[in-house]
Amino acid sequence: MAFFSWVPFFRGHYLNYHEYFALCLLGFTGLLWLISLLVWCCVSQRQKIRSVYRRCANRGKTSALEAPLNSGPTLIDIQFDNSRSVPVQKSSKCSKFQGFLSWFATVFFALFIISFSTFDLLPPPAGAILSFLVLAVRYVISLHDATPSARSARVIEKYSSLPWYKRYAATSFEIIKVLSKQRPLPFWFGLAAFASLTTVLTVFSYGTCICLFNAREGGVTAGPVTLSTWFSRSYLAPPCPNGPCHIYLTMPEETSSAMIVNIHTSSRIAPVTVYYDVVSRAGQPTSAYAYSTVASKFEVPYFESNADRAIHSAKIATASASTIYYFVVDWSDGVTDEKAFSSMPTDNRDITFVNGGDAGVNEITDDMNKQAAKQNPLFAVVGGDIAYSNAMPTCYRAWDSYLSHWESQMVTDQNLMIPILTAVGNHDSGTNSMSQRYTDFDNPPLYFYLFPQELDSNGLILPPTQRKPYHVHKFGTDTVLISLDSGHSVPYDGPQTTWLNQTLQKYASISKKIVTYHVPMYPSTGGYDDVYATAVGQQAWVPLFDQYKVITAMENHVHSFKLTQPLKNGAVDSKGTLYIGDGLWGVDPTKTPMLLQDARFSATAATYHIWKIVVSSSGVTLTGITRDGTVLSGTPVQRSISDMQ
Secondary structure, X not given: OHHHOOOHHHHOOOOOHHHHHHHHHHHHHHHHHHHHHHHHHHHHXXXXXXXXXXXXXXXXXXXXEOOXXXXXXXXXXXXXXXXXXXXXXXXXXXXXXXXXXXXXXXXXXXXXXXHHHHOOOOOHHHHHHHHHHHHHHHHHHHHHHOOHHHOOHHHHHHOOOOOHHHHHHHHHHHHHHHHHHHOHHHHHHHHHHHHHHHHHHHHHHOOOEEEEOEOOOOOEEEOOEEEEOHHHHHOOOOOOOOOOOEEEEEOOOEOOOEEEEEEEEOOOOOOOEEEEEOOOOOOOOHHXXXXXXXXXXXXXXXXXXXXXXXXXXXXXXXXXXXXXXEEEXXXXXXXXXXXXXXXOOOOOOOEEEEEEOOOOEOHHHXXXXXXXXXXXXXXXXXOOOOOOOOOOHHHHHHHHHHHHHHHXXXXXXXXXXXXXXXXOOHHHHOOOOOOOOOOOOOOOOHHHHHOOOOEOOOOOEOOHHHOOOOEEEEXXXXXXXXXXXOOOOOOOOOHHHHHHHHHHHHOOOOOEEEEEOOOOOOOOEOOOOOHHHHHHHHHHOHHHHHHOOOOEEEOOOOOOEEEEOOEEOOEEOOOOEEEEEOOOOOOOOOOOOEOOOOOOEEEEEOOOOEEEEEEOOOEEEXXXXXXXXXXXXXXXXXXXXXXXX
């Protein structure tokens, strides 16, 4: 990727990841086709020039039927001896090499066409038919060349008075008739074989998903890349055959007043009702629960027929703060087992949460999830690049895999569900930071369907097309957490920065302001390649962080561990903001050198980690925790409110 960094298309500035992968495959097959075609043309032209030279040198010695060079193309370039009406023999080696190059070019041109269907840029039937026609034409030409009785000058002379394109079509039809009669078995068998081949290739490659760091997505894995297609996924068991397949929690702005329960079912199921209470009613009928709410149903267009999906989101009103709530989900065919969570506080008591980013789904992610759950947090913040689906519509099972592991592993010692609060990353939106391909919110990526994190003015859950990638969450009386989009779905500046300024003004009296986003303001590696995005972020956001005294900024994206000194305006300042990161929940660590000598950093390492953050009345305590539960060097670090005064 770094080699092509000077090419805007390869930097994702004008393409989303779906289009980028399509461009790579189209470029590979198309380039091989063009190279082989050029070589074939050079070889053919060289032979034609040598043939003309020999005819001129031996004029009068050999009688040959010579067509003018500018008479227009014919189906086959054949020279005939007038006395025998059979082709003059060409060099065997040269002819074989020409034939090989011609077939090579034809095959890659057919694959080039199929590549369009692979990424849904061309309907599969059209891809199969067009690629078959390309191969069929080349096969008929080869069969014609190998059939002396079909290669008669009369075929060409019969249509010699027609324009070249009509002569080409008429000659082709005539040759096909001759071949189908004289060599019916190879003719029809060959066409049937190519029809089967192009159909199989199109079916097997259609609906390709390319996800990263998610070996349990259900495809073929090579290193960090997992590839699946519509065909391979069609043999997997439906994720939601009977009833809910995922149940997880997200939070609105006023976290103490409500919790959002998200339920995945097949699209045929409706309505879905959540029954809840502050007392366990396990084993009792739903009528025993004191409260109930009907979930809002949101149809998801990205899922295939054997995995069709609707997401039902229900707002549970949590009138009692810091209280365990119990709930069950009732649908047309049954009721789930009872689940529980803790509502958020309204006072100034301590709040514990965990933070990290760049997760994926693998053994490392599982270990990190378990370490996160051991901290018994009230909630968890995942700062982007969550399931590594690349926002490809075909990669929905990457999200299924991630959510399944989250639900089973992210529970506390009391068996309480841990709500998830997210920030969008490049592998969630499918676009690089500062891309020119910002999200079309009329047709948003799956990420926006999965995580409702705000309510409208009437207290209702916003539909996916109205959800913003930036939102704020208030905890207790003196803590707010702001989630931002670092230039993936929307630009840094403009409406988002205006909203950030207004939000920080609204909560100016709150002393513990924490922000999270994906791309760092201060990356911890020397080989970092999003310097332009970082510069824009520093210009748009850092002055606001400094002005409103943001106590901690949680960053990700770089795949490393980082803890800075307090920074203000990019320099060490005791009254500045602590920046932590840099996103290494489960993906491969960075291989670029760490900035060990930069005075702004107090600790850096290429180490798997999550952050345990305890918010108290006096400030925050930040602790880095590794895969085996070890506390990272340089932590815990305490940041007091008084330090920023």
